[in-house]
Amino acid sequence: MAKKISETTSKTLRAKANKSKRYTIGDLKKVYSRGQGAYLGSGSRPGVSMAAWAMARVNSFMRGSRKHDLDLQAKARKRNRKK
DSSP states (O other), X not given: OOOOOOHXXXXXXXXXXXXXXXXOHHHXXXXXXXXXXXXXXXXXXXXXXXXXXXXXXXXXHHHTOSSSOHHHHHHHHHHHHOO
């Protein structure tokens, strides 16, 4: 089971969302939670913590990776077109 997102991590995600023009804090929290689940579900590399794994997924998501969380990317794209 994924851990609750800590206050420190929330601050980091909030800062990333404020820098981003496309993604909200809610989007990034969902990606972080999915990263925690991926760490627990499919395994990970030795020596990498769950927090590092999940934050790496957030960073990858923000750079535009086409490997995961494509549903959230599509929602953000659609939301930004309407503005």
